[in-house]
Amino acid sequence: MNSLVRQFLNLRTINCLQVVHKRAYSVTHEEKPLATTSTTPVSEPATRTSEPDTTGLYEFFDSPDNWGEQIVRVGRAWRVEELRVKSNSDLHKLWFVLYKEKNMLLTMQEAHKSECRAFPNEERIDKVEESMENLEKIVRERNAAYFKLEVSEDATAERSMAFRMDQFGRWRWQPIYEHFLPYKVSKNWRTVFGPGHGKDVNEFIRAWKERRRNAEYSKLKRQHYTVRNLLRRFPSIDLDYLQRKYPQVPVQHYKDNLNFEPEYKNLVSRGAYEELH
């Protein structure tokens, strides 16, 4: 360890860092996963010094023991079931632990990249992001429950949406927000979120619709082709089942009018072809 760093990293911060590293992952590699799953209490964060200091900047670095290591072993991500048991304040504390861990990992990754070195155990970032996602999921759940209790049974905490035309002239569900002016009067809204118009938009919509139509048509054509081939290969196939599976294809019509030409002989099983001809 560099001597310069030693004078800045006093004992308090090192302890703090270690605590952070332990809690960012649900289970450390030394512990067994059974005992600690749902009962690990998230203790209070380290007490903050009264005066702000530059030691906070050293939370952007990994603990000094891991500097230059090729392998850094950590535990797994927090699961939804483990987080569901925790109180709101615990979750709030855990969020900041995870946030700091994520920033630390991104900083270290950048530093390794700039030195052209391999960043050890890159999956740590994924683990932290996964636990953050899980935490958000739990918060969303609790919001929904609160709104159901306090507002109405239909109310959700999710952002409300409106079915409007977007900038490209397509009808889409858009998230809405509060305005000082009604949205139809606001020039700013019109320029940013308002429905698109003009030559370019029309051209785009025409091309977009054509592309969509072509895709649908080719899909239908493929269905016709499969039905014809199935009928040729298996003449005693269940027609009702085929009709149910491909409702847009006239199965009975194909059954009556299929042309068994000799070139299809290879497609048909030997016995079936002889029966027919």
Add this chain to the structure above:
Amino acid sequence: MSFRYYPMYLKGNPQLRVYLPNFWMKLLKPKENDPKNLVTFKVPVQMTDWDIRNYLEKIYNVPVVGVRSQVKCGDIKPAQGAKYLIKDDDYRLAYISLPKDKEFNWPNLFPDKKIEEEETEFKKFKKAMEIEQKKGKRQNWSRHRVPSWFGV
């Protein structure tokens, strides 16, 4: 995002608070001629100077005197094995100045001891690989066990 969306703020309303901040921040290595009390961060474009100041002061307890920032264009480079171009995301570079008496020194993240160990390991591995390669090498059986000086 139920908790990332905030209602419109009108004068006199209670202060809007961020409960689950999610802007990432990367601390960058200072350049050679940078003053000691200047810290550089890489942050998302959406982050404002006030956001940066508040994040550092409230979450990391760092004294911030001034914040300046600029938006940088992400790298544009050709895709591997393809003819089209790829553009990385834009980012914002934030320059934070600490008080005059405070200073930030970039730690030596790659200690010499560890690097030496790594290099010795790599040399060992290289040697082993060379031996393996020699094993697989085709031998000239007509000159088997003949000394090298024998012949033209």
